[in-house]
Structure formats: structure tokens, C-alpha cells
Amino acid sequence: MKRLVLRIRDADRALFRVIFHVKWTPLTPIMRAFTVAGRAGALWGVFAFLAYLATGLETYDLLVPWTAVAVSWLVAEVAKFLFNRARPFISDTEIAPLIRTPSSSSFPSGHSAAAAAGAITLSAIYPAFAPALILSGFLVALSRIYLGVHYPFDVLAGILIGTATAAIVLVLV
Numbered sequence: 001m002k003r004l005v006l007r008i009r010d011a012d013r014a015l016f017r018v019i020f021h022v023k024w025t026p027l028t029p030i031m032r033a034f035t036v037a038g039r040a041g042a043l044w045g046v047f048a049f050l051a052y053l054a055t056g057l058e059t060y061d062l063l064v065p066w067t068a069v070a071v072s073w074l075v076a077e078v079a080k081f082l083f084n085r086a087r088p089f090i091s092d093t094e095i096a097p098l099i100r101t102p103s104s105s106s107f108p109s110g111h112s113a114a115a116a117a118g119a120i121t122l123s124a125i126y127p128a129f130a131p132a133l134i135l136s137g138f139l140v141a142l143s144r145i146y147l148g149v150h151y152p153f154d155v156l157a158g159i160l161i162g163t164a165t166a167a168i169v170l171v172l173v
Helices: 002-020 027-054 059-083 110-125 127-146 152-172
Strands: none
Touching: 002 127, 002 152, 027 059, 027 110, 027 127, 059 110, 059 152, 110 127, 110 152, 127 152
16 A cells, blocks of 8 residues: 555656646746636636626525635645645755745645636536636646646645535535
8 A cells, every 4th residue: 555655646746747847938927827816716706706796696606606615725725734745846846836835735735626616616607608617727726736836636636625515515505
């Protein structure tokens, strides 16, 4: 079991290095913008609020995405304390993140959890915007690796948390 865990960790680090070292100058400000917009689910909260105002003030349309984003972000933040994984730039001093470095633990990604929850719930409510919402969620999640602050498995775990939370909220609310 220990050997399997080490192989997974090594694969995660290798995949991180591949993604992090692929840099395209025009893409960097876009990735920074998506990371900033995705902080604590802000992008999804603002979209939900504006759509709520524009489409008839239906409480459900605001309650579902806000609840899913808040719960997924909270679950991810609590999980960080349980796993306490060092971020890539701490584990490897040759990594120079392209944004201000977070002080919290790396696993799972709260940005990715909120992005998945927001993109999925908002896509369910506003299907015409689903392609743009899903692409935005993907870019928020990918930006965390591209900018050097999360490993790919941190992001994947965040996406799984956000997806599960979104499904539960959509069924229950």
C-alpha cells in the first residue's frame, strides 16, 4: 500500500511539472484573472446574483449555486486541515509561483471545489450558458496548477468535492 501511495505521489508531482513548465505569455494573465475571480467562489456568486436579477428574482436560482459553492468551499477548507499537504513551491524550491502564495495546505483545492459546484449548478439552472460556465470552471481549476500553487490531484479532489456537493444540493433543494 505504501508503495502505491508513493507511486501516486510521484505521478502527481511529474504531472504538475509538465503542466507548470508549459508557459505561454498571453495565457498567464488570463490564468491569474481566473484564479482571482475564483477565490472563495466569487465568480459563481456574482454570476448567480446577476442572473437572478436578470431572470425574474427566483430564489431557487440564487439559493442553489450559493449553497453548493459555500458548502463545497467549506468542505475543501476543512479537508485541508486533515491532510495538511505541502504546496508545490514548498516541496520543491525550484518552483516559483506566478501569484501570491497561499498559506493554507494544498490538498484539496478550494478554488476547484467551488468552481465545480458553481459551474455545475449554474449550468443546470441556465443551460444556455453551460459551455461558458464549464469552460470557466475548467480554467479556474487549471489555473491553480499553471500558476504553481496546487498539484493536479489537489485540483481533481476539489473537482470531486464540488461535483458531489452540486449533485446533492440539486437533488435536495
